[in-house]
Amino acid sequence: xxxxxxxxxxxxxxxxxxxxxxxxxxxxxxxxxxxxxxxxxxxxxxxxxxxxxxxxxxxxxxxxxxxxxxxxxxxxxxxxxxxxxxxxxxxxxxxxxxxxxxxxxxxxxxxxxxxxxxxxxxxxxxxxxxxxxxxxxxxxxxxxxxxxxxxxxxxxxxxxxxxxxxxxxxxxxxxxxxxxxxxxxxxxxxxxxxxxxxxxxxxxxxxxxxxxxxxxxxxxxxxxxxxxxxxxxxxxxxxxxxxxxxxxxxxxxxxxxxxxxxxxxxxxxxxxxxxxxxxxxxxxxxxxxxxxxxxxxxxxxxxxxxxxxxxxxxxxxxxxxxxxxxxxxxxxxxxxxxxxxxxxxxxxxxxxxxxxxxxxxxxxxxxx
Amino acid sequence: xxxxxxxxxxxxxxxxxxxxxxxxxxxxxxxxxxxxxxxxxxxxxxxxxxxxxxxxxxxxxxxxxxxxxxxxxxxxxxxxxxxxxxxxxxxxxxxxxxxxxxxxxxxxxxxxxxxxxxxxxxxxxxxxxxxxxxxxxxxxxxxxxxxxxxxxxxxxxxxxxxxxxxxxxxxxxxxxxxxxxxxxxxxxxxxxxxxxxxxxxxxxxxxxxxxxxxxxxxxxxxxxxxxxxxxxxxxxxxxxxxxxxxxxxxxxxxxxxxxxxxxxxxxxxxxxxxxxxxxxxxxxxxxxxxxxxxxxxxxxxxxxxxxxxxxxxxxxx
Amino acid sequence: xxxxxxxxxxxxxxxxxxxxxxxxxxxxxxxxxxxxxxxxxxxxxxxxxxxxxxxxxxxxxxxxxxxxxxxxxxxxxxxxxxxxxxxxxxxxxxxxxxxxxxxxxxxxxxxxxxxxxxxxxxxxxxxxxxxxxxxxxxxxxxxxxxxxxxxxxxxxxxxxxxxxxxxxxxxxxxxxxxxxxxxxxxxxxxxxxxxxxxxxxxxxxxxxxxxxxxxxxxxxxxxxxxxxxxxxxxxxxxxxxxxxxxxxxxxxxxxxxxxxxxxxxxxxxxxxxxxxxxxxxxxxxxxxxxxxxxxxxxx
Numbered sequence: 015x016x017x018x019x020x021x022x023x024x025x026x027x028x029x030x031x032x033x034x035x036x037x038x039x040x041x042x043x044x045x046x047x048x049x050x051x052x053x054x055x056x057x058x059x060x061x062x063x064x065x066x067x068x069x070x071x072x073x074x075x076x077x078x079x080x081x082x083x084x085x086x087x088x089x090x091x092x093x094x095x096x097x098x099x100x101x102x103x104x105x106x107x108x109x110x111x112x113x114x115x116x117x118x119x120x121x122x123x124x125x126x127x128x129x130x131x132x133x134x135x136x137x138x139x140x141x142x143x144x145x146x147x148x149x150x151x152x153x154x155x156x157x158x159x160x161x162x163x164x165x166x167x168x169x170x171x172x173x174x175x176x177x178x179x180x181x182x183x184x185x186x187x188x189x190x191x192x193x194x195x196x197x198x199x200x201x202x203x204x205x206x207x208x209x210x211x212x213x214x215x216x217x218x219x220x221x222x223x224x225x226x227x228x229x230x231x232x233x234x235x236x237x238x239x240x241x242x243x244x245x246x247x248x249x250x251x252x253x254x255x256x257x258x259x260x261x262x263x264x265x266x267x268x269x270x271x272x273x274x275x276x277x278x279x280x281x282x283x284x285x286x287x288x289x290x291x292x293x294x295x296x297x298x299x300x301x302x303x304x305x306x307x308x309x310x311x312x313x314x315x316x317x318x319x320x321x322x323x324x325x326x327x328x329x330x331x332x333x334x335x336x337x338x339x340x341x342x343x344x345x346x347x348x349x350x351x352x353x354x355x356x357x358x359x360x361x362x363x364x365x366x367x368x369x370x371x372x373x374x375x376x377x378x379x380x381x382x
Numbered sequence: 383x384x385x386x387x388x389x390x391x392x393x394x395x396x397x398x399x400x401x402x403x404x405x406x407x408x409x410x411x412x413x414x415x416x417x418x419x420x421x422x423x424x425x426x427x428x429x430x431x432x433x434x435x436x437x438x439x440x441x442x443x444x445x446x447x448x449x450x451x452x453x454x455x456x457x458x459x460x461x462x463x464x465x466x467x468x469x470x471x472x473x474x475x476x477x478x479x480x481x482x483x484x485x486x487x488x489x490x491x492x493x494x495x496x497x498x499x500x501x502x503x504x505x506x507x508x509x510x511x512x513x514x515x516x517x518x519x520x521x522x523x524x525x526x527x528x529x530x531x532x533x534x535x536x537x538x539x540x541x542x543x544x545x546x547x548x549x550x551x552x553x554x555x556x557x558x559x560x561x562x563x564x565x566x567x568x569x570x571x572x573x574x575x576x577x578x579x580x581x582x583x584x585x586x587x588x589x590x591x592x593x594x595x596x597x598x599x600x601x602x603x604x605x606x607x608x609x610x611x612x613x614x615x616x617x618x619x620x621x622x623x624x625x626x627x628x629x630x631x632x633x634x635x636x637x638x639x640x641x642x643x644x645x646x647x648x649x650x651x652x653x654x655x656x657x658x659x660x661x662x663x664x665x666x667x668x669x670x671x672x673x674x675x676x677x678x679x680x681x682x683x684x685x686x687x688x689x690x691x692x693x694x695x696x697x698x699x
Numbered sequence: 700x701x702x703x704x705x706x707x708x709x710x711x712x713x714x715x716x717x718x719x720x721x722x723x724x725x726x727x728x729x730x731x732x733x734x735x736x737x738x739x740x741x742x743x744x745x746x747x748x749x750x751x752x753x754x755x756x757x758x759x760x761x762x763x764x765x766x767x768x769x770x771x772x773x774x775x776x777x778x779x780x781x782x783x784x785x786x787x788x789x790x791x792x793x794x795x796x797x798x799x800x801x802x803x804x805x806x807x808x809x810x811x812x813x814x815x816x817x818x819x820x821x822x823x824x825x826x827x828x829x830x831x832x833x834x835x836x837x838x839x840x841x842x843x844x845x846x847x848x849x850x851x852x853x854x855x856x857x858x859x860x861x862x863x864x865x866x867x868x869x870x871x872x873x874x875x876x877x878x879x880x881x882x883x884x885x886x887x888x889x890x891x892x893x894x895x896x897x898x899x900x901x902x903x904x905x906x907x908x909x910x911x912x913x914x915x916x917x918x919x920x921x922x923x924x925x926x927x928x929x930x931x932x933x934x935x936x937x938x939x940x941x942x943x944x945x946x947x948x949x950x951x952x953x954x955x956x957x958x959x960x961x962x963x964x965x966x967x968x969x970x971x972x973x974x975x976x977x978x979x980x981x982x983x984x985x986x987x988x989x990x991x992x993x994x995x996x997x998x
Contacts, residue, residue, distance in 0.1 A: 019395055021398055065896075066895070073405075080400065082405075082409070083408045083411065087896065092896065095892070095893060096889075099890050101894075101908055112897055112899075113898055116898045116899045117898055416817075417817055419902065420817045422902070423815065424807070424812075424817075430871045442841045445840055451840075452840075513988060514984050515739055516739050518739050522743065522973050524930060525951065529955065530742045533749065533965075539962065576735070636933055655933075662843075682832055682837060683829050683833065686828070690828055
């Protein structure tokens with residue numbers, strides 16, 4: 015069991031800085047997800063922790079000890095690779111035993127541990143097969159078995175589910191969570207799939223271009239995104255962003271957009287008058303989730319309104335695309351809602367569901 | 383404002399505990415430790431490469447300013463060897479022979495090999511048999527191949543002349559006349575190299591995506607047209623690489639000269655390597671051999687760098 | 700019933716013509732291919748006849764194609780009156796040793812270049828690449844002098860007329876290192892990294908993970924090197940002067956000098972030298988074909 019701390023971690027390849035001064039702290043036994051689009055540096059961070067890459071600057075601590083200059087094996091971290099990296103010429107048994115035999119453990123102990131791991135991951139029937147004779151899910155389990163036999167203090171998983179088909183992915187996700195609950199090993203899990211991140215992570219770390227965007231619980235990253243990037247990255251369809259300016263008018267926050275004005279209760283939004291005034295003369299973005307907008311065909315002058323452009327029925331929901339001037343907003347409606355393309359509609363939302371982002375793209379609410 | 387700023391309260395765990403100096407030192411120690419196995423893996427090759435390739439290369443440059451040294455003491459002569467190179471008739475003749483040989487051999491073997499590879503590629507039945515059959519000459523060491531050609535082409539006893547005689551034709555002097563002798567050597571090398579280049583080009587042809595060929599078929603291009611308009615342009619980079627490799631190989635012509643003609647008749651088949659060998663081990667004008675070796679070395683290294691630099695650029699694209 | 704095209708072209712007839720031209724084309728193709736097979740194999744088969752005939756019968760006119768009896772005198776002469784067997788053993792020692800030694804050093808170095816990091820790696824590899832095709836012909840003088848001088852330093856292990864002097868300089872093959880590096884780079888990098896995480900040392904990764912996976916490449920390189928050395932002529936010619944270390948190619952070349960008119964003997968020697976390699980080839984032809992192309996094409 016271990017706590018992992020990363021301090022101002024930076025990694026450059028040539029002129030290319032892929033991780034930029036990232037700091038984070040992973041609690042003992044936590045399941046932390048690193049999330050971001052491809053090329054955001056999430057895998058590199060994992061590989062740096064594992065010792066597969068050399069740290070340019072910054073420190074990595076496992077259990078309070080700086081491990082930058084410790085051999086990968088002595089960091090006691092297990093790594094699960096995206097394509098499993100099973101040794102193709104060895105049987106499942108040999109694959110799982112490899113780390114133990116490398117450590118020169120006595121034969122009986124190797125046998126016992128391998129069988130134990132095989133039992134935990136339900137591989138007993140497959141022990142004498144070669145990796146090429148296994149299905150994707152089975153290979154995945156062998157990779158996990160090989161990772162747990164060394165009794166690591168940290169699990170590092172690099173998109174372990176991305177090579178599985180959708181159905182198997184969901185099932186394996188549950189198995190992974192169960193395994194984590196059972197073993198209680200600190201786990202750092204890399205993915206580009208926000209559904210995976212939302213369902214698995216106790217906390218999510220969102221990265222972009224090697225920089226930290228937000229570290230928070232899945233719900234908070236969804237409800238109170240730290241910046242417009244997170245707002246657009248989390249959720250499908252993403253959060254709607256509408257440009258405008260803010261001011262304080264008679265104790266209310268007034269958001270003035272293109273052809274409309276909305277009055278909002280800043281207290282419900284967790285803002286203070288000072289915060290609002292500090293963003294007075296800049297273009298800010300109003301963010302609201304598709305499910306928090308109500309659509310209505312009664313349009314009053316000065317209200318936020320637009321024209322229905324097209325409809326996307328998904329079965330469970332109906333997503334309505336509304337053109338508001340140059341911008342487009344997506345609204346989630348009941349699947350059976352009667353909405354015609356081309357009609358003018360008004361959009362309503364309540365203050366507690368609104369986020370405001372400053373011109374620098376960061377959330378005005380600094381507690382996010 | 384950003385996440386990082388917000389963590390100011392917790393900033394203590396973010397503070398680095400190593401100074402830059404300590405970090406640098408620990409890092410270089412760690413990297414140095416990683417170098418130990420590198421020496422183990424690279425050491426044997428590096429040692430042999432330095433001793434038997436790198437050192438001889440540098441040494442040969444030094445030698446080119448010397449004369450003697452094989453049986454007597456080496457004597458420094460400055461640029462004398464180099465300045466005498468172009469005035470030595472035999473060397474000029476050897477260069478000319480080698481050049482003629484290289485050009486004719488490469489042109490012949492490439493056009494034949496491309497044709498055969500094209501035929502094999504479009505006539506799949508029995509492809510393996512033909513590959514194997516065409517491979518046979520490659521199994522015969524050049525020196526033995528030379529013997530075989532000696533049998534075939536001997537003026538009195540060679541089978542070709544015996545057949546010509548039997549059919550009331552005039553006998554051909556394959557090895558005793560110029561330019562016949564050089565052409566005989568060319569045909570020997572073409573014979574030996576053909577199978578290799580067929581396999582080489584066949585591999586290249588088979589790597590051409592089949593949808594390209596299919597598209598041309600649908601457009602109504604005949605097989606000759608397809609070969610000229612699609613296969614050849616696609617093969618062009620490979621072809622250029624092949625030409626450079628073939629230049630390097632063929633420039634080293636020696637074995638067949640040694641077996642068939644010993645450079646004769648009247649210097650009609652002397653080659654660059656044959657010239658070097660003869661100068662060195664007949665102990666005549668060794669300095670000239672030294673300088674010629676360096677010349678050959680430069681040609682080979684430049685061609686190699688060109689070939690692989692070119693390939694590297696291609697794979698980057 | 701024939702299908703009439705609207706404008707009156709008989710489609711079946713067209714198809715028949717098409718099939719006919721195609722068959723004619725394919726027949727022509729196979730004729731040309733057959734011709735080249737004959738040219739390739741013919742000269743080799745041609746050696747068989749004189750090898751089994753008495754030399755004086757070679758002058759007979761009209762030319763005699765087949766021996767009228769299996770005359771074994773040439774072979775007997777070769778085995779008893781010359782050092783053919785000694786040369787054959789020497790060739791085996793020479794080619795096998797060069798092959799084994801270069802396989803070991805080339806795979807090790809290829810692994811280092813493919814999977815290890817060290818300062819100056821690119822520069823060093825570039826230098827080695829530049830010497831990829833440097834022939835012994837261009838380094839004849841310095842290498843000869845080097846081996847002659849090394850005699851003193853290596854207590855006679857590497858010197859003129861020694862196996863060490865014959866073998867060791869030939870084991871340096873940048874091409875082999877290049878081929879092995881290219882192959883190791885095609886192996887998934889994850890395997891190597893997984894093994895590192897599992898605690899394996901470089902040596903253990905090399906022997907337990909990489910080597911078992913590169914068997915095909917090792918076989919191909921092995922055949923390539925062996926064939927090259929089996930046929931090697933110039934270096935053995937320069938470095939050996941005695942039958943104790945002389946190899947077949949050089950030995951037979953000396954035969955040619957001594958027995959210019961004794962063709963039967965030379966034909967028999969040639970036949971005996973290439974027959975075993977042809978046998979081996981027929982068994983492992985797939986590998987041979989790969990090896991020959993790999994030498995130049997493996998990029």
